[in-house]
Amino acid sequence: MNFALILFVLVVLTGVAWVADKLVFMPQRRRAAEAAVAEFDRQQARVGERFADENAPATRARLREEKLRQPWWLEYSASFFPVILVVFVVRSFVIEPFKIPSGSMVPTLLVGDFILVNKFDYGIRLPIVNTKLTQGRPLERGDVVVFRYPKDESVDYIKRVIGLPGDVVAYEDKKLTINGKLVPETALPDYFDEERIGYAKQFEEDINGRKNAILNNPAVPPFVMGAEDYPYRENCQYNDRGVVCKVPAGHYFMMGDNRDNSADSRYWGFVPDKNLVGRAFFIWMNFSNLKRIGSFN
Template sequence: MNFTLILFILTIVTGVAWLADRFVFMPGRRRRADAALAEFDRQQRAAGTQHALAGNEAASARARVRDEQLRQPWWLEYSASFFPVILLVFVLRSFIIEPFKIPSASMVPTLQVGDFIVVNKFSYGLRLPVLNRKVVPLGDPQRGDVVVFRYPEDESVDYIKRVVGLPGDTVSYQDKRLTINGQPVPEQALPDYFDAERVNYAKQYREDLLGRKHLILNNPSVPPYVLGASQFPNREACQYNDRGVVCKVPAGSYFVMGDNRDNSADSRYWGFVPDRNLVGRAFFIWLNFGDMKRIGRFD
């Protein structure tokens, strides 16, 4: 089951319990507490000065009587009491920021396996949780943004890639060179990068995606053609050949790629990312147990 849905259900259940306790059960407990205290005071007066509790002993006994009557039942203690915390987590996770863990090497060298990242949930508009329907438009993805989205072929799975094509763009990836709207994307060669997953060296470049610079990898031993592309929506907008692929990005969708170009299942294989599938913009690494120095913003 989707974790957001689980959190939503928990918020509703604990919220109902909290409201019921505040407006129904708590007033009843207070009435019983007042009645019990009145009975305690009556018994104290009836006992007289010689047998009645005195001083701190009487005050402690009176407090115990009151606390006993005001104590929540166990089912309220473990539901209503947690509502403020669950509500806070739900609001933060649904509308502001959400943590993710990088599970694969598709975004190496920008993001490493095991990186814990933070995703800005409102960069591309406020969306209703669970339904994921945009209700307040605040912005759109830009070329070069690293985005988290619900995988179009299985929306229960979250993916992370870099946006390279906006709606209406013509994106060409031929012979491992990226061209957007007929303009080749500049690349600066850097020292080779050791790919630990494939145990070999990959060619490393600094790509300037129309003003957004970031690192990418290419493996010379991998052929440029796309093998195994699925039958995705708007597939007719893409032409495949032995040099790669050329796609016209449809309205309301985005073309995304991994920075580890020859080790990434992305729009070349399964198509475009609809705007409704966007989760948010990734921008910060806050932890990696394998490398504690990997903390900070990334391009």
Template sequence: MNFALILFVLVILTGIAWVADKLVFQPQRRRAADAAVAEFDRQQQRVGERFADENAPQTRARIRDEKLRQPWWLEYTASFFPVILVVFVVRSFIVEPFKIPSGSMVPTLLVGDFILVNKFDYGLRLPITNTKVTRGRPLERGDVVVFRYPKDESVDYIKRVIGLPGDVIAYQDKKLTINGKPVPETSLPDYFDEERIGYAKQFEEDLNGRKNAVLNNPAVPPFVVGADDYPFRDNCQYNSEGVICKVPPGSYFMMGDNRDNSADSRYWGFVPDQNIVGRAFFIWMNFSNLKRIGSFN
């Protein structure tokens, strides 16, 4: 959010300089260039052909170029306006890059993955305020979403949408149930978690036909330790087997795919719709593993 504000301020400042240059300073430079070239031509007429500049066309062009050249402060403001404007528009309304900082979404996303986030799929939002101005499509269970962390909105988080408004989400004994229906899961080969230097149980979950891999660590107990106080906490019941929550209107229940190594809605609550940034859809770079480049579920 701070970067968006900085970029917005740069757009305003460079835009003012660009407009001032087009309307005021550039016409002044053109008049000065025309006057300088006219003075040069008068001097050439006064000295006559014998002493005239043999390279008059080149000299005339050099004089014009010197007079038309932008001063340094305009060169470093107005000249950058189109570039900064394009970056601002693309980043705010089309696609924004992020870097995965933690292992909460392993095995789907790894630390060091650089991802792209679709900014218009769920509706266009104004930069800085994040106010939605178009409807877009609704979030779906299974979407991987970047959002502003509810407890500190200057921080961006990435998790998977598990619960929609009105859903009852139960994560009991490490089994996920949505509205009373167990989410189908299929065992996969154990996954070696490089961050924890150990193996974790791996499963493929099926969220309404959308399949993705998740990890469970048998050594970690199923109950939630250290849940925060958060809005609508009364919607959740914590017990020795985990948590059961009813998602309030206008909010979502998010979980990481690395279920026993993810600080998510089980710990800090629901994500309001106004905190949604966009849908993650593509890994565009991982410098330690180029094979990671591509789309993901």
């Protein structure tokens, strides 16, 4: 179930309880406390000083406290409203945490990395309905982005932006070309893939001056196997060398940095702008390797 929806429902329920407590139940408890204290004072006055309760001040204070105490159902609803509201606002409009579940972004992001995602960089959106409130800045090639998977919007994916609306992206013979310009690659030392327990060929890719590492095994065939049917599939031509796509308006072409082990736009198509969640920018924890904490390209 959509966690944002669950959080929103909790905000509404606890908010109603909080408002009801402030406007209705708290005044009732105050009147009851004042009446109880007044009755206690009258009783003390009737018995006189000789028989008065020696602990009258403490008893009076305890009586007032008992009458002002929230019932359990308000304590576990209204009391949590401010906390839940802050979490909802921060998660919806500022920063949201995610955990990397697969190796499609190796070597940039590893399985088990906990990352932070900027929710306002590309424009603030209303949670649940995802309506855009502010424009924000446009995506740039090379951004690492979290988005709702077009085939199942209840699932979040993370990939790198390769093609912007109107771009012609070609991935043929294991080489990336954008608008007819070959994306430069520089060989790096082989990368030891702990998940697959073996070494992989590693390269540094330079997309418009933005550099990041990728894994690309020349021994793996270049053609795409198992491409699905998806909107604007007619914009792509598949061949034995790979695929060439023209990105439609309002959409993006995404790829994983682990090029031979990534289900991305080559297989299931373009990502519409409405599916964007935010820009990933920081690893805040990896319990297996604390050295992973920090920013990434």
